[in-house]
Amino acid sequence: MNFLDILIVEDERVVALDLKFSLVGLGHRVVGLAARGEDAIRLAHQHRPDLVLMDIHLDGAMRGTEAARLIREQLGIPVVFLTAFAEDDTLLEAAAAAPYGYLLKPFELRELQAAMTMAFARRSAERGVEVAQRRLSLALEAAELGVWEWSDADRGFHVDGRTESILGGLPRTFVEAREAFLSRIDPADRPAVSELLAHGSAISRVVAARAPDGRPLWLELHARHFGGDGAGGGARVIGVIQDVTQRREMEDRLRQASVVFRTSAEGILILDEARLIVAANAAFCRLSGYTMDEVLGNDADELLHARRQSDQFFSHLSESSEHHWHGEVACRRKDGEVFPVWEHVCAVHDDEARLTHYVLAITDISAIRAAEAQMRHMAYHDALTGLGNRHMLEERLDIELQRARRSRHLLALLFIDLDGFKVINDTLGHATGDRLIQVIAGRLSAAIRRTDVAVRLGGDEFVVIAPDIDRPEDCAVLARKLLVEIAQPVQLGADMVSLTASIGIALHPDHADSVADLIMEADSAMYAAKAQGRNAYRFFSAEMSSRARERLLIEQGxxxxxxxxxxxxxxxxxxxxxxxxxxxxxxxxxxxxxxxxxxxxxxxxxxxxxxxxxxxxxxxxxxxxxxxxxxxxxxxxxxxxxxxxxxxxxxxxxxxxxxxxxxxxxxxxxxxxxxxxxxxxxxxxxxxxxxxxxxxxxxxxxxxxxxxxxxxxxxxxxxxxxxxxxxxxxxxxxxxxxxxxxxxxxxxxxxxxxxxxxxxxxxxxxxxxxxxxxxxxxxxxxxxxxxxxxxxxxxxxxxxxxxxxxxxx
Ligand SMILES: Nc1nc2c(ncn2[C@@H]2O[C@@H]3COP(=O)(O)O[C@H]4[C@@H](O)[C@H](n5cnc6c(=O)[nH]c(N)nc65)O[C@@H]4COP(=O)(O)O[C@H]3[C@H]2O)c(=O)[nH]1
Structure with a gap:
């Protein structure tokens, strides 16, 4: 026998005291006496008794049945009514408060004891169920699961747990026709659910559905059919349901990311925090020439970079709040070839902002660099001969002039014009003329020093920049050598063609100190060489510039x-x-x-x-x-x-x-x-x-x-x-x-x-x-x-x- 803490609610004080003595005599503890309903509620809150013995007629407006209902709802304390009334009305009123006992006065003490023991036992049993239920509901809450039940008997759906996102504001229990329920499910998944409801197959799948507001949802359903119990309880389908839309979207994104990873033209590596490679895509293997086995587990920097440069960007990553770095680096393929790469490195952190991985993506930019180099080459070179062009002449001459000003050497500019080339071009055709120009260009390049620069200005005009000349005579030697080279006969198909040239020479600092003047004066000297009878070279002299001026004057005039x-x-x-x-x-x-x-x-x-x-x-x-x-x-x-x-x-x-x-x-x-x-x-x-x-x-x-x-x-x-x-x-x-x-x-x-x-x-x-x-x-x-x-x-x-x-x- 348990000794209980008991609250007595009785408007007749004598009766209350008598009851108290009796209970104390049985070994129980009476925690309070109340004559009014409001006091009873207050004392129950204050003392949390194991049991309340409640009269129905009390002092004040509140009846015992009302006080009992509130105590039960608010505190879950069992109440046993003690009353002299047994009319139907009173009984009905008492039943609404779900009491744990109802004793008619006068009663025997042992009857009271029995009623109290039963009430306490029942409440204890209920408490066990409540705990289990609470545990289950917390578990559902924690797992974000909903429970659903469809019963044959009422053809209704009952839900519990986490179902708000799925059903919106619907009550926990609602009756819905099967078709209406099925219409929430995507048509593709409907047959499986329908089959479950009709024939009792088990289901365990993710289905597409629509929320009441029209939002698309992904629901994970696990359910089974349970047959009727034969005692009137019809067949039921019970299962759990979970809104997995977020997970599904994440999976979709991961799947998309995985396709990008697999099929990207960029080489992608995933490194762990120690910068060892944990994953690589096919493009990376293709770019680097390594097999997947050779890549995994290696240090990315050692495997890939031509120079050690991880310090450069990994340190940048740790300092930067942006967590990524990109730039051009030189990489090395397995066969040793070094190639330019645009690299993007990005740090990956977990939810606690701990660094877990790096993603390293590389794009081979050799084609871009090669195109740039080709464009640069085209901008500075003559397409027909591969020699420099006017652009290069001006730039190099400017550089060489600056150098020459610092040194004590002479800088010579040789202006070369082929004699009678126009006639050959007009008579033998442009293709032959082009071929001839190419041969002459080749001879010029072969005849000059490595530090000299040969340029074709267009047509049959060439220029040679010769820096570091000690004496003008050295330049004359070069001019003679070029004249001899040019004069060698050229076999062009069936024709053997001989050509001469006229060369004009201007020197820095003797004749000019600027790019434009040097070119102009070498040009004048070239005309003088032509006038002299061709196949000759001439150094610039002052009177030549007046001839050049006259030439210009004639053309304009x-x-x-x-x-x-x-x-x-x-x-x-x-x-x-x-x-x-x-x-x-x-x-x-x-x-x-x-x-x-x-x-x-x-x-x-x-x-x-x-x-x-x-x-x-x-x-x-x-x-x-x-x-x-x-x-x-x-x-x-x-x-x-x-x-x-x-x-x-x-x-x-x-x-x-x-x-x-x-x-x-x-x-x-x-x-x-x-x-x-x-x-x-x-x-x-x-x-x-x-x-x-x-x-x-x-x-x-x-x-x-x-x-x-x-x-x-x-x-x-x-x-x-x-x-x-x-x-x-x-x-x-x-x-x-x-x-x-x-x-x-x-x-x-x-x-x-x-x-x-x-x-x-x-x-x-x-x-x-x-x-x-x-x-x-x-x-x-x-x-x-x-x-x-x-x-x-x-x-x-x-x-x-x-x-x-x-x-x-
Ligand atoms: N010393 C000397 N010279 C003589 C004698 N007889 C004629 N000449 C000159 O010899 C040149 C003959 O003309 P060309 O051989 O066709 O040579 C011409 C021709 O190739 C060219 N030329 C003249 N006019 C034209 C023209 O309208 N069109 C073109 N495309 N060329 C022209 O200019 C060249 C020179 O013309 P010009 O100065 O007029 O010189 C002319 C003429 O004045 C002589 O007995 N002794």
Missing amino acids: LRRALQTDELVLHWQPVVDLNGGLTVGLEVLVRWQHPELGLILPARFIPIAEESGLIQALGRWVLMTACRQARLWRDQGGPRLRIAINVSVCQFADEGFESGVRQALQDSGLDPASLELEITESVLQRPEQNQPVLERLRALGVNIAIDDFGTGYSSLALLRQLPVDRIKIDKSFVDDLADDPHATAITGAIVGLAQTLGYALTAEGVETAVQRERLRSMGCDDAQGWLYSRALPVDQVPAWLAGQAAVLVG
């Missing part, structure tokens, strides 16, 4: 002259050697300069050719000459051959042929009166030029070869091409009187022309002896100062009239 009628045509008569009659006029251009006076073509035609102005100039000459010739004819002048010089550059131009048609059409000149004088170099490209010559011929225009004998036309070529006339060069005519060799050559040319059926004109006839020799050899026509110089336009009619008078006379 010529542009203007073409617009402002400063160009004029002079006409040199061509005379029939036998009859002495004027049969033609050669058109020779002059420049009537407002300040410099009459300028001869030798001074400006080469500049026009180099600057491209020759096309415009040629068109002007053609048009003006044709119009003038037509005018004289219209004025009753004789029918004459009008010979016009065509430079090889003009001929190479696509618009040339149409320009000739245009001039003939506009002027109305008879094409048979027009003779185009081309040089032998035009013949060197028969496949290009033959069709043009033929079409011009078909127009009725005559073709003459000027300066014949000075070029390198072969007989075979000559026969192939549509040519009407050969003009014997003045150099042969000059020597006719006293050089038997020249006489023999001229004789041979005359013989050749006669055999091939060409007409002949001798140029530059100055003496009667020359005239007689030519006539005796069988030459047809002649021109030269013996007859007349080239005449201004207004003197031509008088000349022609005079000729006619001579003839008539």
Whole structure:
């Protein structure tokens, strides 16, 4: 028998005291006496008795049943009613308070003792269940689990535990049709749950569902079907449910991260806190050349980096609040090859901010670096030859100038221009020209010192920077060496080509102290070397710069002259050697300069050719000459051959042929009166030029070869091409009187022309002896100062009239 702490609630004091004595007599302890309900509640809170003996009728407004209900709800203390009433109303009222006993007064003490013992025992048993229930509910809470039950009997769902996120505000027990419940589940997972409810299979799976607010959820369900108990309890399904949305999302993210890890083109390593590799992806193995086995467990820094650099970024990581570092590092592959890498290192911490891992990602940037290097190379090099370009010239020259200023050495700049390259390019074609430039570039590079720099400025111009020169003579030695190298014949397909160059040299500090001046003055010196007869070198001298200025002046002035009628045509008569009659006029251009006076073509035609102005100039000459010739004819002048010089550059131009048609059409000149004088170099490209010559011929225009004998036309070529006339060069005519060799050559040319059926004109006839020799050899026509110089336009009619008078006379 347990001795209990008892609270007595009785409005009749005598009864209460009597009861107290009896209980004390039984060994119990009475912790208080109360006559009112409110006092009873207060004393119960204060003393926490094991049991309350409660009268139903009390002093005050509160009835014993109400006080009992509150004590039970608030404190879980069992209450036994002691009352004299047994009416139904009172019993019902008492039952609502779920009492642990109900004794009708008067009662025996032993009845009271029995009732109290039962009440206490029942309460003790209930306490055990409550503890178990509480334990279970805390466990569910801790595991964030909900319990659900579906019963056949009421076709309702009962839930307990953690279900708010799943069911929202639904009550713990709710009745819901099976279909309604199933509609919460994703259609793909519905059959399995439906099967469970209908046939009792067990289920253990994660299903997709929707929260009442429409949010997608992932629920983990574990449930089993329990059959009916045969005693009216129908079949039930009981299980646990858990909202695993977060876990599932995390898993999804991990899965995605894992795919990224596996398939990334970046090499990725995961290192532990000691920086040993715990995981690597396939890209890393591919980049590094190591197998997975060779990678795992190794120190990343030792395995990968060309230089030890972990200190650099790992120390940075520990100091930085950002926990990552990136930058370019050099890595080494398994085969020893070092390659540039963009590396990203990131520290990984756990929830307690403890460092656990590092993630190291590498991207091979060798292709980017190679492209950059190639772009840098392209920016500073000439694509055709691989030599430096103007950019490099300016930069290197600037550096070398600064060095030279500090040292006592000379710095030389050699400006190299190939002689006659343009003719080769125009005659043998650009591809051959390019090949030739490449060969020359190769020879230049081979001939210079390692500290010298060779640059191609474009076209056929090269520059060599030679620093650390002791004396100017050393530079002359270098220039001579380069001239010898360049002059070696070059085999280009079937052709063997020989080329010379002109070199101009400017020195620092003797001639210039700036990049621009050095280049300009070496350029001037180069022109001087050309003027000197080519295949030569010249050092810069002060008077050269005035020539360079003049050259510039001519080029600029010529542009203007073409617009402002400063160009004029002079006409040199061509005379029939036998009859002495004027049969033609050669058109020779002059420049009537407002300040410099009459300028001869030798001074400006080469500049026009180099600057491209020759096309415009040629068109002007053609048009003006044709119009003038037509005018004289219209004025009753004789029918004459009008010979016009065509430079090889003009001929190479696509618009040339149409320009000739245009001039003939506009002027109305008879094409048979027009003779185009081309040089032998035009013949060197028969496949290009033959069709043009033929079409011009078909127009009725005559073709003459000027300066014949000075070029390198072969007989075979000559026969192939549509040519009407050969003009014997003045150099042969000059020597006719006293050089038997020249006489023999001229004789041979005359013989050749006669055999091939060409007409002949001798140029530059100055003496009667020359005239007689030519006539005796069988030459047809002649021109030269013996007859007349080239005449201004207004003197031509008088000349022609005079000729006619001579003839008539
Ligand atoms: N010492 C001497 N010289 C004589 C004698 N007879 C003629 N000459 C000169 O010799 C040159 C003959 O012209 P070229 O060989 O076609 O040589 C021409 C021709 O290649 C070129 N040229 C002249 N006009 C034109 C033109 O309109 N277009 C083109 N493309 N070139 C032209 O300029 C060159 C020089 O022309 P010019 O100075 O007019 O010089 C002319 C003429 O004045 C003589 O008996 N003795």
